[in-house]
Amino acid sequence: MASVIPKLESLVVNVSNQLSPGEEPSRAGAVTPGIKRLSRPLGAIDIPHITIRSICCIGAGYVGGPTCAVIAHKNPHIKVTIVDLNAARIAAWNSDELPIYEPGLDEVVKSARGKNLFFSTDVDAGILEADLIFVSVNTPTKIKGIGAGFAADLGYVESATRKIAEVAKSDKIVVEKSTVPCRTAQSMRYILEANAKPDIHFDILSNPEFLAEGTAISDLFYPDRVLIGSLDTERGRSAAASLADVYAGWVARDQIITMNLWSSELSKLAANALLAQRISSINALSAICEATGADIDEVSYACGLDTRIGPKFLKASVGFGGSCFQKDILNLVYLSESLHLPEVATYWKQVVEMNEYQKRRFTNRVISCLFNTLTGKKIAVFGFAFKKDTGDTRESPAITLVNYFREEKAYISIYDPKVEESQVWMDLTEPGVVDETEIVKKQVSIAANPYEAAAGADAIVICTEWNDFRETVLDYERIYASMKKPAFIFDGRLILDAKKVSEIGFKVETIGRPRTTFVQSRDFE
Ligand SMILES: NC(=O)c1ccc[n+]([C@@H]2O[C@H](COP(=O)([O-])OP(=O)(O)OC[C@H]3O[C@@H](n4cnc5c(N)ncnc54)[C@H](O)[C@@H]3O)[C@@H](O)[C@H]2O)c1
Numbered sequence: 001m002a003s004v005i006p007k008l009e010s011l012v013v014n015v016s017n018q019l020s021p022g023e024e025p026s027r028a029g030a031v032t033p034g035i036k037r038l039s040r041p042l043g044a045i046d047i048p049h050i051t052i053r054s055i056c057c058i059g060a061g062y063v064g065g066p067t068c069a070v071i072a073h074k075n076p077h078i079k080v081t082i083v084d085l086n087a088a089r090i091a092a093w094n095s096d097e098l099p100i101y102e103p104g105l106d107e108v109v110k111s112a113r114g115k116n117l118f119f120s121t122d123v124d125a126g127i128l129e130a131d132l133i134f135v136s137v138n139t140p141t142k143i144k145g146i147g148a149g150f151a152a153d154l155g156y157v158e159s160a161t162r163k164i165a166e167v168a169k170s171d172k173i174v175v176e177k178s179t180v181p182c183r184t185a186q187s188m189r190y191i192l193e194a195n196a197k198p199d200i201h202f203d204i205l206s207n208p209e210f211l212a213e214g215t216a217i218s219d220l221f222y223p224d225r226v227l228i229g230s231l232d233t234e235r236g237r238s239a240a241a242s243l244a245d246v247y248a249g250w251v252a253r254d255q256i257i258t259m260n261l262w263s264s265e266l267s268k269l270a271a272n273a274l275l276a277q278r279i280s281s282i283n284a285l286s287a288i289c290e291a292t293g294a295d296i297d298e299v300s301y302a303c304g305l306d307t308r309i310g311p312k313f314l315k316a317s318v319g320f321g322g323s324c325f326q327k328d329i330l331n332l333v334y335l336s337e338s339l340h341l342p343e344v345a346t347y348w349k350q351v352v353e354m355n356e357y358q359k360r361r362f363t364n365r366v367i368s369c370l371f372n373t374l375t376g377k378k379i380a381v382f383g384f385a386f387k388k389d390t391g392d393t394r395e396s397p398a399i400t401l402v403n404y405f406r407e408e409k410a411y412i413s414i415y416d417p418k419v420e421e422s423q424v425w426m427d428l429t430e431p432g433v434v435d436e437t438e439i440v441k442k443q444v445s446i447a448a449n450p451y452e453a454a455a456g457a458d459a460i461v462i463c464t465e466w467n468d469f470r471e472t473v474l475d476y477e478r479i480y481a482s483m484k485k486p487a488f489i490f491d492g493r494l495i496l497d498a499k500k501v502s503e504i505g506f507k508v509e510t511i512g513r514p515r516t517t518f519v520q521s522r523d524f525e
């Protein structure tokens with residue numbers, strides 16, 4: 001696998017003159033009868049196109065699973081088969097315990113599974129049968145080789161693409177669902193055409209996914225937009241029309257947008273970069289609030305009322321996590337560097353650096369409030385998932401914080417309502433290091449509930465904004481009674497009514513609000 005990665009990457013960043021005549025992406029304003037392109041909705045389809053009867057999705061992960069389950073649920077006439085090499089994951093999709101937690105997902109899967117929705121490890125059979133194939137495999141940040149730490153590892157995309165070329169015996173529409181660097185579709189086309197059987201044609205579309213974890217089902221049911229990128233050729237437009245029909249099973253036509261392939265690929269990276277940038281901006285301002293007496297929630301509210309800014313994604317936090325934001329921004333940084341645009345690269349990199357700073361800054365505040373030492377102290381960590389309503393811990397800020405606390409020789413007790421215990425040990429250890437879990441367990445334990453986590457603790461640190469941690473849900477008086485005194489709460493998610501909780505006796509420290517306790521050098525109040 002590793003040996004093919006540089007090949008694909010070099011194609012991705014060096015293809016400026018490699019399109020065939022007549023296959024140049026459309027120019028601004030070009031309108032094809034029946035298809036409105038370039039940010040305009042896809043209207044009534046009056047160009048010939050095939051009706052999709054069978055879909056295969058390669059990759060049964062956080063995106064492939066929910067997205068294609070919803071497609072099946074909303075299109076009972078389409079057979080949808082989701083395939084994956086991971087047999088345990090497929091077995092879980094076929095069981096009562098789905099492999100991912102997502103509100104509403106169980107109902108959607110149960111409505112269609114066994115009727116027109118199937119989960120299988122038989123990748124070849126899925127490909128053979130399908131008219132349209134989603135490639136929804138992982139595209140993690142490369143950890144070795146050229147671009148390590150920044151570039152997307154396209155090995156899984158390449159491998160899935162080669163498999164399609166090897167197996168297909170009829171024309172296929174191949175859809176990039178994974179988040180990929182700009183011009184990956186070109187690389188996929190080279191691979192498909194170079195390996196295809198005679199007289200078999202592949203059309204490639206980009207159809208990035210914008211769902212957020214925790215709200216995946218409602219995001220899929222009511223998307224802000226569905227984006228389809230295609231070549232501006234007759235075949236490209238026709239393939240886009242076929243995919244648009246699938247979404248039109250439940251999405252209004254004027255929300256289905258078509259544009260050129262490269263705009264579509266870049267729009268996905270751009271949307272994530274812009275969202276993450278808002279969080280880093282508000283987190284940077286939270287540091288100013290803490291030092292001045294301003295309140296970040298009030299600042300967010302005031303700014304968000306400006307209709308040009310809007311209120312969403314302005315919640316200060318202990319830092320953004322999740323499998324996408326950091327990975328996709330680093331991908332954009334790498335793309336910018338590959339295109340010899342160092343200033344652009346530096347600009348976006350700062351969004352990630354600010355996020356790292358926020359996690360360090362919050363940890364420093366915990367240490368400083370706890371009288372400048374964590375040695376031997378017990379810290380209860382409330383929440384380990386990267387956000388509420390998911391069991392996903394990828395890039396969760398809680399992992400970074402727990403590691404910082406460990407370095408300070410604290411004992412840490414973690415409670416999260418959805419994260420599996422085995423996942424916590426995986427996240428806190430290096431892969432392949434023998435017996436490391438046993439070493440970690442000397443300092444870290446997993447609690448069955450928040451009361452157990454907090455018992456005997458010096459401080460609670462709220463890392464995830466689960467509703468379960470609000471003072472309206474938890475009995476903080478009981479928790480206070482069980483803790484060492486002074487008992488601290490560090491609210492890294494702005495979910496508590498600090499006044500109410502401090503009335504119980506807690507010392508409450510909230511991100512983006514001035515310090516209330518043990519201020520040595522300056523009186524901020
Ligand atoms: N997680 C999200 O919320 C989200 C949202 C939008 C877009 N994305 C993007 O979607 C893509 C998938 O993300 P995810 O979170 O679903 O990843 P994931 O790791 O949960 O799932 C990917 C799956 O693909 C399978 N796979 C890899 N190579 C395969 C192959 N050759 N054949 C069959 N199966 C194969 C893996 O076994 C895995 O189960 C990524 O590019 C990601 O950036 C993710």
Ligand SMILES: O=c1ccn([C@@H]2O[C@H](COP(=O)(O)OP(=O)(O)O[C@H]3O[C@H](CO)[C@@H](O)[C@H](O)[C@H]3O)[C@@H](O)[C@H]2O)c(=O)[nH]1
Nearest residue numbers: 209210211212213279313314315317320321322324386387
């Ligand atoms: O105001 C905010 C909003 C979010 N977050 C944090 O940001 C991270 C990401 O949250 P969110 O964007 O809601 O979840 P994701 O599942 O990572 O979804 C993002 O990444 C997906 C993968 O590309 C995209 O499809 C989605 O559109 C995009 O929102 C989480 O740690 C949140 O707690 C904040 O700190 N403050």
